[in-house]
Amino acid sequence: MGHGRRGCVRRFWMVLLCLLLFALPVSAEETGNAVQVTAAVEADGSCRMTVQWTLQLPEPVQSLALPVGGGAEEVTVNGVEAEARQIAGHSAVVLESEAGFAGAQSFALAYRLPDCVREADDWTLVLPLLPEGLAYPVERMTFQVTLPGSFSEMPCFTSGYYGEDIDNYMTVSVEDNVISGSVNTALRDQESLILTLDTSEELFPRTDRTGRLFSKVRPAALAFGLAALLYWVLRLRWRLGAVTAQSHAPVGVGPGEVRCRLLAESPDFPLMVVSWAQLGYLTIHVNQDWAVTLHKRMDMGNERSGYENRLFRSLFGREQMADGAGPRVQALRAQVAASRPRVRGQFRRRGGNPLWARLLGAGMGLCTGVAAGDLLAPEAGWRIAVLAAAGLVGAVSAWLLQGGFRGLLSWNRRPGFYASAAACGLLLLGLWAGCWGLALLCCLVQCLLGLLTLFGGRRSEAGRHTVAALLGLRRYLKTADRKQLRRILRKNPDYYYDLAPYALALGVDGKFARQLAGTRLAGCSWLVTDFPQAAKAEQWYPLLRQVTRILRGGAPERGAAPSARRSQKARL
Numbered sequence: 001m002g003h004g005r006r007g008c009v010r011r012f013w014m015v016l017l018c019l020l021l022f023a024l025p026v027s028a029e030e031t032g033n034a035v036q037v038t039a040a041v042e043a044d045g046s047c048r049m050t051v052q053w054t055l056q057l058p059e060p061v062q063s064l065a066l067p068v069g070g071g072a073e074e075v076t077v078n079g080v081e082a083e084a085r086q087i088a089g090h091s092a093v094v095l096e097s098e099a100g101f102a103g104a105q106s107f108a109l110a111y112r113l114p115d116c117v118r119e120a121d122d123w124t125l126v127l128p129l130l131p132e133g134l135a136y137p138v139e140r141m142t143f144q145v146t147l148p149g150s151f152s153e154m155p156c157f158t159s160g161y162y163g164e165d166i167d168n169y170m171t172v173s174v175e176d177n178v179i180s181g182s183v184n185t186a187l188r189d190q191e192s193l194i195l196t197l198d199t200s201e202e203l204f205p206r207t208d209r210t211g212r213l214f215s216k217v218r219p220a221a222l223a224f225g226l227a228a229l230l231y232w233v234l235r236l237r238w239r240l241g242a243v244t245a246q247s248h249a250p251v252g253v254g255p256g257e258v259r260c261r262l263l264a265e266s267p268d269f270p271l272m273v274v275s276w277a278q279l280g281y282l283t284i285h286v287n288q289d290w291a292v293t294l295h296k297r298m299d300m301g302n303e304r305s306g307y308e309n310r311l312f313r314s315l316f317g318r319e320q321m322a323d324g325a326g327p328r329v330q331a332l333r334a335q336v337a338a339s340r341p342r343v344r345g346q347f348r349r350r351g352g353n354p355l356w357a358r359l360l361g362a363g364m365g366l367c368t369g370v371a372a373g374d375l376l377a378p379e380a381g382w383r384i385a386v387l388a389a390a391g392l393v394g395a396v397s398a399w400l401l402q403g404g405f406r407g408l409l410s411w412n413r414r415p416g417f418y419a420s421a422a423a424c425g426l427l428l429l430g431l432w433a434g435c436w437g438l439a440l441l442c443c444l445v446q447c448l449l450g451l452l453t454l455f456g457g458r459r460s461e462a463g464r465h466t467v468a469a470l471l472g473l474r475r476y477l478k479t480a481d482r483k484q485l486r487r488i489l490r491k492n493p494d495y496y497y498d499l500a501p502y503a504l505a506l507g508v509d510g511k512f513a514r515q516l517a518g519t520r521l522a523g524c525s526w527l528v529t530d531f532p533q534a535a536k537a538e539q540w541y542p543l544l545r546q547v548t549r550i551l552r553g554g555a556p557e558r559g560a561a562p563s564a565r566r567s568q569k570a571r572l
Helices: 002-030 164-169 214-236 255-263 269-279 306-316 327-337 354-376 380-409 414-433 436-452 461-479 482-491 495-505 509-514 537-551 562-571
Strands: 034-041 047-067 073-077 084-087 090-113 117-119 123-130 140-146 156-159 170-175 178-183 193-199 282-286 292-296 321-323 527-529
Touching (some): 123 140, 269 282, 269 327, 269 495, 269 537, 354 436, 414 436, 495 509, 527 537
Antiparallel strands (some): 047 090, 084 090, 140 178, 282 292, 292 321
16 A cells, blocks of 8 residues: 555656656747747838847846848837937847846837839849847747738748758748748847848839939938038138239239139140230231231240240241141140149148049039939839939039139130039939929039139138239229220330230130220231231220130131221222
């Protein structure tokens, strides 16, 4: 009896021990880190993600990062709104607690991924079931993905550790439009699980690619514009000071050097030739067919710079005459136009380069064009071409807008015309695409950059003096009193001929001539014509324009010096 009772007790404890042994693995499995994912992919390519996290934290932590897909929106944790941020290159929701997280923790994470369908040659669904960035291993993971319609292809899975071989460790089933599965092996810390499925446009009929890039490119455009303005403030800003009208040209600055000193551009070779004629080195002759010839009067000596001496010798060589429209003159003109500006001492050595500010501004134009192209290109077949073309239009328009301000101080109106066309094109592109506000802001920034970089970089004291003197001369040529000019002409008959090339370089030759309307001039000694000399300033300045036009390689305008031609015919 006693032995029977003792046998029952022994059997009881053996059964209990076995039960405990069988229960231990189950208990260990139940206490491991688990992830349960439910995803609903919409017809527009977005996806609603619901992730149930069950974590066993061996030690208390005050901060816990739960990874989410890149670009996640509308993020909530346990029904409370949260914000995803970048941590070590990954997007995650950071939970913090002063008491710390320890032991068993459960979190319900929900968010929306706006763009899960990639459109290239094929339509591909890329869904991060487990984004990279979790600091703990995952012992169990299950998932269920619902698509907007049925499909024929089988999904593929990749992980950060197993790669494509993760399929060998998974159980996956597809029923109609639902993909269900589980991972039969543990996933390491920082490991990811990505679902990839080749689909079709029919499965996502409401996928609109338009505007997806706009939200990313628009901030880049604003950043480029702000960077350009900050660069000017920090590296290029300088104060001009007061500009007063003055009746004489700055000492040591010839007409051909005006734009070089003022705008840091290359010297103007045709106006350099005119300056040499003023100084007596050559004579400019124009026949009745508007053929311009240059006649050498004397050699150039050490009184001029070595640079001018070399150009002068190349102009004539061993000859005493040069064709104004000939290849030698045009080659020298191209050589001077391609040369670096001679502006030594005009800028501070540690100042910035205005080219960088202009390039940053062009970057803003590029991003503005790409943003507009993104709104205009819904189809994959020609989307890339539209983006490239719109970006190019934006960059070129920005550059032309900046350069248009240089035409304000020149007889050449082409930069202003190009700038106006560029502004209209950029604004029309913005209106067409529906981002006219960004296009308008881009135009304003480019105009401001063009104005701020008009005189080059940060000027030295000598540079500020030169700019002020040339602007003062320009103001005088525009607003000079007629009576005062006539008094000066009575003392110096060549005064108009001395300043007319400067007026042409500064873009005010017509206004300067009109200040002397009706005033008869003495003959010009260095510009000789076969037809009667223009007797008045308003007749002579078009003659100078035609000469410089021909020296630039252009053809004379029709109707040039009509009064002179009519006078000759009347005499015959």
